[in-house]
Amino acid sequence: GQSLEQPSExxxxxxxxxxxxxxxxxxxxxxxxxxxxxxxxxxxxxxxxGLDGLEExxxxxxxxxxxxxxGYLLLQELQMKDSASYFCAVSHxxxxxxxxxxxxxxxxxxx
Amino acid sequence: ETxxxxxxxxxxxxxxxxxxxxxxSQSGHNTxxxxxxxxxxxxxxxxxxxxxxxxxxxxxxxxxxxxxxPNYSSELNVNALxxxxxxxxxxxxxxxxxxxxxxxxxxxxxxxx
Numbered sequence: 001g002q003s004l005e006q007p008s009e010x011x012x013x014x015x016x017x018x019x020x021x022x023x024x025x026x027x028x029x030x031x032x033x034x035x036x037x038x039x040x041x042x043x044x045x046x047x048x049x050g051l052d053g054l055e056e057x058x059x060x061x062x063x064x065x066x067x068x069x070x071g072y073l074l075l076q077e078l079q080m081k082d083s084a085s086y087f088c089a090v091s092h093x094x095x096x097x098x099x100x101x102x103x104x105x106x107x108x109x110x111x
Numbered sequence: 112e113t114x115x116x117x118x119x120x121x122x123x124x125x126x127x128x129x130x131x132x133x134x135x136s137q138s139g140h141n142t143x144x145x146x147x148x149x150x151x152x153x154x155x156x157x158x159x160x161x162x163x164x165x166x167x168x169x170x171x172x173x174x175x176x177x178x179x180x181p182n183y184s185s186e187l188n189v190n191a192l193x194x195x196x197x198x199x200x201x202x203x204x205x206x207x208x209x210x211x212x213x214x215x216x217x218x219x220x221x222x223x224x
Contacts, residue, residue: 097167097168
């Protein structure tokens with residue numbers, strides 16, 4: 001089956017940098033995506049990595065190592081509005097299921 | 112270009128009843144996936160439709176069924192509702208049936224009493 005692990009909670013200071021790690025086990029791996037979800041809201045797509053390396057989108061970057069089954073989301077210049085839950089998700093061809101989400105990391109940004 | 116929309120926003124049903132939730136995908140997106148999200152959990156993949164055919168399914172019983180229509184709209188039907196079906200139901204559309212980059216609707220909050 002598919003499984004993902006990410007920390008349940010992270011606290012960081014406004015203006016700082018935070019890294020949220022994600023390790024996964026899956027078959028037929030296509031890629032790793034990251035989503036942000038504020039309380040009461042819907043997930044919002046942040047980034048996708050299909051190949052090894054770093055993808056940068058503004059203050060957010062995402063990294064993937066397929067050989068290590070590992071990725072991370074890097075948030076720079078943290079702002080209070082970044083307080084939210086962050087989910088990694090693998091898209092895969094293993095079994096008949098297409099996408100598996102992690103349990104989420106709740107990020108709290110403090111002044 | 113309009114985003115993903117869902118209806119209704121909230122719904123209260125009684126155990127044993129049936130419910131239909133609706134989603135309108137982003138224009139041009141031929142893939143729609145449905146998810147169930149319990150409080151404090153990640154979205155759980157229910158199924159995916161690609162070009163009006165089921166293209167993937169998670170670990171959900173057959174009483175969860177769906178349809179996708181040519182106009183980019185779709186439905187999630189749940190029969191014989193159980194208390195544990197209470198959750199946020201999300202649909203997400205994408206260009207790619209591999210589900211790499213998905214755009215979510217605001218969700219339908221279903222409460223089963």
